[in-house]
Amino acid sequence: MELSKPILWMVIPCYNEQEVLPVTAPLFRGELQELADAGKISDKSRILFVNDGSKDRTWEIISDLAKADPHFIGISQSRNRGHQNAVLAGLMEAKDVCDITISIDCDGQDDIKAMGAMVDSYLAGAEVVYGVRSSRETDTFFKRFTAESFYKLLNKMGAEVVYNHADYRLISARVLDSFADFHEVNIFLRGMIPLVGYKSDKVYYVRAERMAGKSHYPLSKMMALAFDGITSLSVKPISIITGFGGVVSLVGFIGVIWAIIMAIIGKTVAGWASMVCIICFLGGIQMLSLGVIGQYVGKIYMEAKQRPRYIISERTWEPYERHYKG
Ligand code: UDP
Ligand code: MG
Numbered sequence: 024m025e026l027s028k029p030i031l032w033m034v035i036p037c038y039n040e041q042e043v044l045p046v047t048a049p050l051f052r053g054e055l056q057e058l059a060d061a062g063k064i065s066d067k068s069r070i071l072f073v074n075d076g077s078k079d080r081t082w083e084i085i086s087d088l089a090k091a092d093p094h095f096i097g098i099s100q101s102r103n104r105g106h107q108n109a110v111l112a113g114l115m116e117a118k119d120v121c122d123i124t125i126s127i128d129c130d131g132q133d134d135i136k137a138m139g140a141m142v143d144s145y146l147a148g149a150e151v152v153y154g155v156r157s158s159r160e161t162d163t164f165f166k167r168f169t170a171e172s173f174y175k176l177l178n179k180m181g182a183e184v185v186y187n188h189a190d191y192r193l194i195s196a197r198v199l200d201s202f203a204d205f206h207e208v209n210i211f212l213r214g215m216i217p218l219v220g221y222k223s224d225k226v227y228y229v230r231a232e233r234m235a236g237k238s239h240y241p242l243s244k245m246m247a248l249a250f251d252g253i254t255s256l257s258v259k260p261i262s263i264i265t266g267f268g269g270v271v272s273l274v275g276f277i278g279v280i281w282a283i284i285m286a287i288i289g290k291t292v293a294g295w296a297s298m299v300c301i302i303c304f305l306g307g308i309q310m311l312s313l314g315v316i317g318q319y320v321g322k323i324y325m326e327a328k329q330r331p332r333y334i335i336s337e338r339t340w341e342p343y344e345r346h347y348k349g
Contacts (some may be wrong), residue, residue: 029122031058031068034113035129035212036106037085038075042236044084047131048095050070053090054135055094063142069121071096073113076103106239107210110190118199125193126212127154132195133191133235141193141225149224150198150336151216154191157227169242171250180255182214185225189213197221208254211248218256221336258321265314272307279303 033051037044051070057062072085074097085097098116100109110126115211118122123145127133133154141152162170177184194202202219217223240248253260279300286296 028062029142029145031055031064032072032121033068033070033119033122033138034076034110034117034124034126035071036073036108036109036113036126037077037081037129038103038106038239039077039079039081040129040236041077041080043083043130043234044072044081047129047135048084048088048232049129050090050131050135052094053262055140058139058142061139061220063139063146064123066167067095069096069099069117071113071117073109073116074099074267075106075109076100079158088124098148106190107212110211110212114199116216118196118203121196123193123195124199125191127191128189130236131190132231134228134231137191137226137228138193143194144224144226145193146223148222148343149193150195150221151223152193153185153188153223153225155185155225155227156187156189159228162230169245173245176249177214177252180253181259182252183217183256184214184252185217188225189226195221201331201334202322204334205328205331207328209256211253211255214256215251218330219290220334256320258324261314261317261321264317265311268312268314270306270309271310275307 025058033055035051048070055064055068055070059066059068065263072088072095074082074085076099082097082099084096085099088095089097098112100112112125114124123142124140125141127135127138137154141154145199171187174184178186182290194216198216198219198221201221203217205219281297282291282299282303285291
């Protein structure tokens with residue numbers, strides 16, 4: 024039996040985007056049509072807008088689009104929960120009714136045309152396709168510098184992320200089924216999706232400027248996102264404290280020896296050596312103990328996430344045929 028074409032759902036978070044949505048919605052629709060006409064995706068493919076508790080006319084615009092064209096679908100969060108949660112809500116809404124999802128911002132910054140290459144890559148066997156910015160020429164120097172430092176810091180701190188990849192990516196429904204077993208509340212999708220595994224690929228594109236409206240990611244929000252990314256993916260900061268504790272203990276030990284030698288040579292006033300010994304000893308022990316306690320807290324933290332312990336991606340026998348939902 025010939026496989027039918029995959030159903031694609033575009034997942035698009037929107038927060039106060041009344042200026043840009045009327046501009047980009049037809050572009051998404053056009054791309055969907057083009058992919059369907061090229062025979063890459065099913066006609067049952069959809070564009071899912073996730074309204075993230077907007078305070079402007081965004082939801083009305085989405086509702087009107089959905090009324091006018093059944094290819095548009097909208098869901099609305101009860102309040103603003105942030106970009107990551109909006110994308111997650113959309114992916115979970117889509118995963119049972121489609122074969123592939125592509126998440127993309129609604130402001131037209133990410134090259135919509137790259138979707139074709141993503142779907143090609145999926146058809147060639149990749150289950151996750153990361154959209155990677157090949158250049159940031161349109162960003163200001165400041166935005167580029169802070170954004171690139173962000174990726175470097177994350178990797179140094181043990182949160183593995185794909186360099187210059189944000190949240191423009193294709194994920195198959197199969198991967199989303201596995202991802203649904205990650206129950207954590209603090210989510211950082213671009214660091215978590217690589218944890219799920221499966222065969223992945225990258226598609227490069229040039230990031231453009233926003234087509235209308237303004238960014239909701241000032242430096243403060245980006246720093247918060249970096250902090251969230253590090254603390255939700257890695258316990259490396261704790262290991263750094265433990266290492267620091269080791270160094271302080273060593274220095275303390277040397278300090279104790281030094282104080283004793285000085286006392287023996289007699290170059291000290293009464294009481295000095297014992298004071299220095301106590302301070303060095305306690306300083307080292309305290310820092311080291313904090314690190315050890317931290318290691319346990321880190322383990323508890325990881326356990327509390329209840330992540331899946333293994334995910335099977337391939338079998339030489341299939342308990343069920345892989346088939347499209349279309
Ligand atoms: N967004 C969202 N909730 C928020 C903030 C942003 O859903 O609380 C959406 C926004 O509508 C856009 C995407 O996330 O589709 C990226 O936001 P933005 O373009 O403002 O960020 P930038 O591209 O400047 O980093
Ligand atoms: Mg943007």
